[in-house]
Amino acid sequence: MKVPFLDLSLQHRALREPALAALTATYDATRFCLGKDVEDFERNFGATLGYPRVLGMNSGTSPLHVACLVGGFGPGDEVITTPFTFISSAWGISYVGAKPVFVDIEEGTFNLAPAKIAAAITPRTKGIIVVHLFGQPARMDEIMAVARKHNLFAIEDCAQAIGARYLGTSAAAGSAGVPPATPVGLIGDVGTFSFYPTKNLGACGEGGAFVSRDEAIQTKARHIRVHGSDRRYYHDIVGGNFRMDGFQGALLNVKLPHLGRWTARRQEIAGRFLAGIKLSDLRMPEQPAYGRSVLHQFTVRHPRRDALREHLAKQEIGTDLIYPVPLHLQKCYSGLGYGRGAFPVAERAADTCVSLPIFPELTDAQVDHVIKAINSF
Ligand SMILES: Cc1ncc(COP(=O)(O)O)c(C=O)c1O
Incomplete structure (x- = not known):
């Protein structure tokens, strides 16, 4: 049985009719840059997920860049972030001329380890990403306290x-008092999203x-x-072009009503993995009670990760390495002066992690095939 790591065609085939109708309406109305479809999406996204302003x-990558501009970071400033993420988490810091300062992650969740942040703070530290x-939400009570x-x-x-x-940890040491059940992105000063x-x-x-x-x-x-503008051709601040295009707004409006169901299915698949996978030396991702994960990835760790991937590939199961190289060891950041050993938890994660298929359209039979294949390794 084939289990691709991800198959986007299933979701798009199911939504073909309404998606093409929405895109056609946008085309006919020539609503190409921002416009009604994007405004509708901003309102719908906010109403569905709990954001007052979108x-x-x-x-x-763009909202991270914009956030670094709004945060006022610039040359001479330091901004703390995690070394175990997609590279563009740090791009905004570099685009504005500030310096990324990495802090190691915690083993269980792959997210920033709050206890390690304070040691990285200097008089030049202006922000944190x-x-x-x-x-999986990071430990925001502790992080926001710092x-x-x-x-x-x-x-x-x-x-x-x-x-x-973020469901909150009232018992968290140094709790910053994040209200319970806050959507991620509303706890700090800015939240950013990708619809890649x-x-x-x-x-x-x-x-x-x-x-x-x-x-x-x-x-x-x-x-x-x-373009730093509120009125056309009047530019009060230096800006750029970060606009969403109309087609994406129209399409996202079609997809948004399905997000809850898709997320529930991801959570169900994760539950099946957690209950069914029994392989010694394999470390499952942790989902602490303080946050409700939406299971974008289900990433496990195993000391013989490459052999495990090969074993799964032989049984037609796709996997991915997310991420094989932490940010501090990327060539583009070699000038920051970090070497191997600087962030041992992130490095261990990069060396041993493997992400399993977890998209909503997977059938139970496919999920069980993955479980069986892992258990037979
Ligand atoms: C954690 C993280 N941050 C930022 C981005 C950047 O998003 P985009 O690819 O839409 O620019 C991504 C997506 O790839 C991501 O996974």
Whole structure:
């Protein structure tokens, strides 16, 4: 039985009629850049997931860039983030001329280890970019306690965590008092999303969003999104072109009503994996009770990861390595002076992780095939 790592065609085939109708309407109305479809999507996304202010943007990298501009980071500033993430979590820091400062992750969730953040703070530290990796919220009570104490501008990269909620840890040491069941992205100063086609809510092309509780932050980001402008041809601040295009807004409006069902199916598949996989030396991802993961990835660890992948490939099961090289060991960041051994938990994760198929259209029989294949390794 074939189990691809991901097959986007199933979801798109199922939605072909309404998707093409929506795209055709946008085409006929020539609503190509922002416009009604994007405005509708911003409102729908906010209403569905609990965000008071949403700005559609042209990728998940763009709102991170805009957030670093709004945060006022620049040359001489340091911004803390995780070394175990997709590279663009750090791009915004570099684009504005600031310096990424990495802090190691915790073993169980792959997310920033709150206890290690304080040691990385210097008088130059201006911000922190927290990533809710693989759909699992990071420990925001503890992280925000440090951020508030040091007056850091906090950005949440929710690219992989669309719909995830932070349920809160009232017992957390140094609790910053995050209200229970807060959607990720509303805990810090800014939240950013990606609608890259493989994400839990994927566009037919590039897309992203910027959210904030704070009206002034949102207004500034809105101006930066359109060439630093509120009025056409009047540019009060230096901006750029970060606009979402109309086709993506139209398509995302068609997909959004299905997101809850798709997320529930991801969670069901994860539950099946957690109950069924029994292989010694294999480490499952942890889902602590303080957060509700949306299971963008189901990433396990095994000391003989490459052999396990080969074993699964022989049984027609697709897997992926997300991520094989942590950020501090990427060539582009060699100038930061980190070497191997700087962040042992992230390095161990990169060396031993393997992500299993977990898209909503998988059948139970396919999931059980994966479980059986892993258990027979
Ligand atoms: C954690 C994380 N941050 C940022 C991004 C960037 O999103 P995009 O590819 O839409 O620019 C991605 C997506 O690939 C991601 O996984």
